[in-house]
Amino acid sequence: MLIRQPADIPSSEITSESNYLNRRQFMGAAVSLGVGLVVPGAAQAGLQPDDEITPESIVTSYNNFYEFGTGKDDPARYAHNLTTDPWTVKVSGEAAKTGEFAFEDIIKGLTPEERVYRFRCVEAWSMVVPWNGIELRKILDQFEPNGNAKYVEFKTLVRPSEMRGQKGFFSNIDWPYVEGLRMDEAYHPLALMVTGIYGKELPNQNGAPWRLMVPWKYGFKSIKSIVSIRFTRRRPRSTWEQLAPHEYGFYANVNPAVSHPRWSQATERRLPSTLFAPNRRPTLPFNGYAEDVASLYEGMDLAKYY
Numbered sequence: 419m420l421i422r423q424p425a426d427i428p429s430s431e432i433t434s435e436s437n438y439l440n441r442r443q444f445m446g447a448a449v450s451l452g453v454g455l456v457v458p459g460a461a462q463a464g465l466q467p468d469d470e471i472t473p474e475s476i477v478t479s480y481n482n483f484y485e486f487g488t489g490k491d492d493p494a495r496y497a498h499n500l501t502t503d504p505w506t507v508k509v510s511g512e513a514a515k516t517g518e519f520a521f522e523d524i525i526k527g528l529t530p531e532e533r534v535y536r537f538r539c540v541e542a543w544s545m546v547v548p549w550n551g552i553e554l555r556k557i558l559d560q561f562e563p564n565g566n567a568k569y570v571e572f573k574t575l576v577r578p579s580e581m582r583g584q585k586g587f588f589s590n591i592d593w594p595y596v597e598g599l600r601m602d603e604a605y606h607p608l609a610l611m612v613t614g615i616y617g618k619e620l621p622n623q624n625g626a627p628w629r630l631m632v633p634w635k636y637g638f639k640s641i642k643s644i645v646s647i648r649f650t651r652r653r654p655r656s657t658w659e660q661l662a663p664h665e666y667g668f669y670a671n672v673n674p675a676v677s678h679p680r681w682s683q684a685t686e687r688r689l690p691s692t693l694f695a696p697n698r699r700p701t702l703p704f705n706g707y708a709e710d711v712a713s714l715y716e717g718m719d720l721a722k723y724y
């Protein structure tokens with residue numbers, strides 16, 4: 419179901435829909451292949467001893483997805499209206515293979531693995547989620563980015579007919595939602611393109627059919643429902659950076675030492691968090707993944723590049 423076949427994709431990489439699983443079968447196949455809720459060694463190594471997997475009911479009902487409204491319960495209430503099949507992704511910029519691709523064709527042959535990551539929102543709440551996804555570098559490699567590609571930019575779908583938040587009641591945002599990574603960040607093995615959670619298909623409110631997951635950065639970097647991937651020489655300006663550059667930087671690495679101008683980032687509320695059991699804990703540099711990712715930022719002033 420390739421929408422447009424760029425001339426330079428070998429025919430061996432093109433599979434017709436008939437000999438290919440549909441999306442539901444695809445996720446089911448991943449589960450039956452053993453991608454269940456077992457934490458693989460490498461991902462487990464990144465967990466803290468007191469990390470517990472957050473209940474699925476919280477992860478699928480307490481969301482940020484402003485395309486559906488600004489309330490935490492708006493995405494779960496309204497995102498079921500979103501049509502995610504068919505889903506087309508435009509790939510452009512500094513790469514050999516550009517064009518419009520069906521989502522299925524991009525992920526074809528790439529088996530999702532389970533990664534249990536902590537997930538820390540800039541609003542100072544956090545969760546521990548079993549994500550199912552494909553290393554971002556494996557996705558990007560297929561398009562053969564060239565030496566000019568210093569950054570990769572992602573965009574979310576614009577479809578006001580199905581995304582009520584795009585109809586202007588939250589008019590500050592200039593849709594589409596945009597995010598980006600430096601190429602070396604995007605090629606870090608922890609960066610994941612997520613296609614499922616808890617061994618199931620990704621719910622719409624969590625960014626179906628696929629969304630980014632960059633566990634050492636604040637949650638707003640992990641853009642949902644992606645329809646555009648662009649390789650570029652120049653640093654993209656991401657949505658929250660455009661809205662409030664003093665509050666939200668491009669890097670957005672989790673950093674307890676750099677406060678948000680309106681609140682401290684030194685601690686976080688691990689969900690479930692209530693008034694009487696806030697479940698507050700110290701925030702870790704790079705969300706606890708410093709050993710893996712700190713070298714990406716060697717020599718950079720992290721207070722300046724927040």
Ligand SMILES: Nc1nc2c(c(=O)[nH]1)N[C@H]1C(S)=C(S)[C@@H](COP(=O)(O)O)O[C@H]1N2
Nearest residue numbers: 481482483484539574595637638640641642
């Ligand atoms: N397109 C889009 N992506 C988005 C957002 C959004 O509003 N729109 N919110 C971000 C923020 S602030 C967070 S914390 C996470 C929330 O992901 P979750 O709802 O799956 O927990 O999605 C991020 N990705």
Ligand SMILES: [Mo]
Nearest residue numbers: 539540637638
């Ligand atoms: Mo967030």
